[in-house]
Amino acid sequence: DGEVVESGGGSVQPGGSLRLSCITPRFTFGIFAMGWFRQSPGKEREGVAAIATDIGGTYYADSAVGRFTISQDSAKNTVYLQMNSLKPEDTAMYYCARGATTWRSCLSSTYDYWGQGTQVTVSS
Secondary structure (H helix, E strand, O other): OOOOEEEOOEEEOOOOOEEEEEEOOOOOOOOOEEEEEEEOOOOOOEEEEEEEOOOOOEEEOOOOOOOEEEEEEHHHOEEEEEEOOOOHHHOEEEEEEEEOOOOOOOOHHHEEEEOOOEEEEEOO
């Protein structure tokens, strides 16, 4: 219903970069976490990165450490996921979600509003 809207997906070659954006027009930052998740065919949804919108603290899954950066622009109610050094195994539908609390986790059960997803494809 438009509470969480992702954009920025696309196709890129291995080693390339993409920046995903997630806007939450109805929610005011500061009282919840925001997270990025991904899911590829035949696999379970996995958490990638999370940020606490009150203090800006972040958390990354092992697969994202050193390559992905989550950030926020509170004035725009927007969260970003900068993805560098992309690999074919990063290919997935990427989802943004709003957490029920400020706990910055990669557990999908702690998130209550989800976007429709944006596709990221990494191939040569």
